[in-house]
Amino acid sequence: MSLPEKRLIIVGGKGGVGKSVIAAAVALLAARQGKKTLLLGVDTLDRFDALLGYQGEEKSLKIVEDNLYSTILNPKSVANDFIETHVPIRTLSKKIANSGLFKYWFEATPMLSELLMLGKIWKLVTETKRRSAEPVWDCIVVEAPATGHSLGLLGASETAAQLLVGPMRSKADEITAMLRDPELCNLIITTLAEEMPVAEALELQKLATQKLGMTIGAIVINAIYPKILQDKDADALSAVSKEAYPEGLSDALENAVQYSTERRARAEHFRDVIRNETQHCVELPFLLSEKFGREQIEELADLLSKPGSGRVV
Amino acid sequence: MSLEQLLGHGEVLVVCGSGGVGKTTISASLALKAAQLGRKVAVCTIDPARRLADSLGIVIEGTDLVQVKDAGVVDGQDSGGEMTALMLDTKRTFDKLVEKYAPSEEMVQTIFGNALYQRISSQVSGTQEYMALEKLYELHGTGHYDLIILDTPPTRHALDFLTAPERMARVLDSSSLQWILNPSSSAGKMSFKLIKTGFRKVAHKLDEIFGMKVFNDLIEFFRAFDGMYDGFKDRSAAVKTLLQNKGSFVVATSPEQNPLDEAAYLMSQLNNFRMPLKALVINRYHHSVLNEQSQRPFAEEKAQESDAIGRCFKALLAYDDLGRGDRQRTQAALAKHGKDLDYYWVPRFSQDVSDLAGLRRVTSRMMLGDNHGPH
Numbered sequence: 001m002s003l004p005e006k007r008l009i010i011v012g013g014k015g016g017v018g019k020s021v022i023a024a025a026v027a028l029l030a031a032r033q034g035k036k037t038l039l040l041g042v043d044t045l046d047r048f049d050a051l052l053g054y055q056g057e058e059k060s061l062k063i064v065e066d067n068l069y070s071t072i073l074n075p076k077s078v079a080n081d082f083i084e085t086h087v088p089i090r091t092l093s094k095k096i097a098n099s100g101l102f103k104y105w106f107e108a109t110p111m112l113s114e115l116l117m118l119g120k121i122w123k124l125v126t127e128t129k130r131r132s133a134e135p136v137w138d139c140i141v142v143e144a145p146a147t148g149h150s151l152g153l154l155g156a157s158e159t160a161a162q163l164l165v166g167p168m169r170s171k172a173d174e175i176t177a178m179l180r181d182p183e184l185c186n187l188i189i190t191t192l193a194e195e196m197p198v199a200e201a202l203e204l205q206k207l208a209t210q211k212l213g214m215t216i217g218a219i220v221i222n223a224i225y226p227k228i229l230q231d232k233d234a235d236a237l238s239a240v241s242k243e244a245y246p247e248g249l250s251d252a253l254e255n256a257v258q259y260s261t262e263r264r265a266r267a268e269h270f271r272d273v274i275r276n277e278t279q280h281c282v283e284l285p286f287l288l289s290e291k292f293g294r295e296q297i298e299e300l301a302d303l304l305s306k307p308g309s310g311r312v313v
Numbered sequence: 314m315s316l317e318q319l320l321g322h323g324e325v326l327v328v329c330g331s332g333g334v335g336k337t338t339i340s341a342s343l344a345l346k347a348a349q350l351g352r353k354v355a356v357c358t359i360d361p362a363r364r365l366a367d368s369l370g371i372v373i374e375g376t377d378l379v380q381v382k383d384a385g386v387v388d389g390q391d392s393g394g395e396m397t398a399l400m401l402d403t404k405r406t407f408d409k410l411v412e413k414y415a416p417s418e419e420m421v422q423t424i425f426g427n428a429l430y431q432r433i434s435s436q437v438s439g440t441q442e443y444m445a446l447e448k449l450y451e452l453h454g455t456g457h458y459d460l461i462i463l464d465t466p467p468t469r470h471a472l473d474f475l476t477a478p479e480r481m482a483r484v485l486d487s488s489s490l491q492w493i494l495n496p497s498s499s500a501g502k503m504s505f506k507l508i509k510t511g512f513r514k515v516a517h518k519l520d521e522i523f524g525m526k527v528f529n530d531l532i533e534f535f536r537a538f539d540g541m542y543d544g545f546k547d548r549s550a551a552v553k554t555l556l557q558n559k560g561s562f563v564v565a566t567s568p569e570q571n572p573l574d575e576a577a578y579l580m581s582q583l584n585n586f587r588m589p590l591k592a593l594v595i596n597r598y599h600h601s602v603l604n605e606q607s608q609r610p611f612a613e614e615k616a617q618e619s620d621a622i623g624r625c626f627k628a629l630l631a632y633d634d635l636g637r638g639d640r641q642r643t644q645a646a647l648a649k650h651g652k653d654l655d656y657y658w659v660p661r662f663s664q665d666v667s668d669l670a671g672l673r674r675v676t677s678r679m680m681l682g683d684n685h686g687p688h
Contacts, residue, residue: 015333016333016334050570082515083515087511087514096515146332195667226631228628228631229624229628230621230624232621233622233625234625236620236622236625237621237625245611246607246608247607249603249608249612252608253612253625255602256602256628256633257625259628260628262664266664292569292570
């Protein structure tokens with residue numbers, strides 16, 4: 001299975017598990033497969049520049065390289081869009097958008113910003129080229145907000161449909177259908193092999209499939225601590241003479257071996273929890289590097305491109 | 314002033330930082346230290362997942378206040394300190410504020426029944442931050458606690474929580490809204506009229522889409538808050554004064570790039586707001602252990618071998634690399650804003666911090682201070 005095989009890929013998971021890293025790696029992979037790809041952050045900080053080693057103009061739609069574009073959607077940008085659509089005079093719409101009152105009021109209207117953000121994604125997914133019925137974007141990779149917020153986001157169209165009437169209702173239904181279409185849209189859940197991220201990932205899997213009717217493309221276990229040591233290595237270490245070692249090294253070595261063993265054991269435990277819960281588990285190693293940027297994203301994209309990636313880690 | 318002195322003598326401590334850095338754990342372990350120093354401390358967290366409660370091994374039902382058993386006990390000796398953990402209930406805190414400032418019981422009921430209020434008081438971002446500070450002020454006012462520690466919400470816009478009361482008060486200032494609410498107002502200027510029309514247009518569009526009465530709710534909401542504005546404004550000024558005079562800020566971060574960038578930004582913002590930033594806690598760092606002169610070269614040579622000992626040295630190098638990366642990133646990111654600050658380091662433990670014993674471990678490592686950080 002190749003990860004970026006659907007047109008709309010939504011990357012979710014707990015805060016701090018590396019959603020933007022995984023989203024960037026999946027998008028890079030898709031672009032390399034020749035797909036015109038959009039990497040879209042929903043209400044997130046824009047870290048894509050740093051991750052993809054891109055430096056260019058501050059534009060709303062950034063061209064990272066051939067086939068790869070990135071942009072950020074947030075409540076403010078969709079609110080401004082909304083006002084501009086209904087109040088076409090620019091100076092006026094700006095004044096309204098900038099009033100503190102409008103901000104609160106906009107946020108206070110149930111699900112409005114979520115719905116508008118979903119609507120924007122829907123528009124991007126269904127947009128076709130001028131002269132053919134082909135979609136503008138072959139692949140859209142969405143970095144969703146952290147778990148609680150992404151459930152709010154992804155469920156907005158369905159909940160809203162109950163309140164809406166007329167054309168808005170059919171639009172909401174179309175959005176829901178898009179999210180539920182397994183041929184079009186997949187949810188990739190990102191987690192770490194740690195207790196709380198795993199608990200949240202499984203919760204997200206359950207709610208997204210049962211409540212939202214979405215299809216899970218994969219659960220990506222990110223940053224699994226590598227197996228550096230074999231089982232008997234620690235024993236071999238205690239048997240060997242350390243007289244010739246520089247001072248202090250013996251203790252440091254023992255601590256590092258203990259740390260490595262324990263951390264690996266814990267990672268394996270939580271990895272197995274995920275393996276038992278899903279057929280579609282993708283495992284990525286902890287990259288033992290001091291920096292994190294383009295080079296590491298490329299490494300992860302390579303790993304993602306290999307079938308059964310990560311089972312070795 | 315060292316962190317220990319702050320915990321021993323301070324009245325209000327605010328812990329801030331980006332999401333996912335273990336802010337709640339740091340807040341709880343700071344509270345634990347204060348209790349160990351013999352103080353009555355309350356730690357207030359905003360936590361739908363109730364992680365703090367989990368990390369203390371407590372399951373709570375139907376209450377937002379928990380006394381942590383034996384928090385003040387150190388090595389079998391009871392210091393007499395007490396630690397109380399609270400979960401912030403945003404809506405209830407807001408309700409209380411309304412009850413305090415509304416001129417009549419009838420008005421209280423009107424506000425509680427307003428659809429816009431129901432939404433704003435529970436779900437709008439910004440309200441949570443506002444209510445966190447309100448709760449802090451309220452707790453401080455009770456006089457029940459020597460020290461209050463606030464675990465701030467994981468807000469995307471770093472210091473929203475500091476400006477939240479002011480912004481909220483501004484929104485509630487109905488005098489600035491007369492031109493929208495009162496169509497016959499002779500505000501006069503053409504542009505005002507246009508804005509008014511535009512605003513109504515957007516509002517009516519929303520009404521149309523949602524089949525609701527957004528605009529009517531809005532008018533009712535502001536009419537109801539009319540007259541309460543001064544109370545809210547005074548209150549938000551008092552909160553700010555409390556923070557500036559009696560508060561200390563601790564920034565929590567982890568040694569990864571993103572949280573560090575946010576921490577640096579947060580530190581500069583705290584400076585701008587003239588808020589007393591006192592300490593920096595770097596959570597979950599990898600301890601860098603090898604010196605450059607002899608240990609590192611020796612380990613690198615040994616790691617070349619493919620036997621068991623070689624692998625052990627590989628594990629050591631891998632661990633050391635992590636520590637080096639953590640140290641370099643942290644120094645580079647924070648050098649600019651953290652010159653005169655005390656640094657406190659909490660290592661990444663091989664086990665999750667999930668009970669009081671784990672919290673005690675965090676506390677004792679953290680209090681060792683900068684000398685025990687990565688070198």
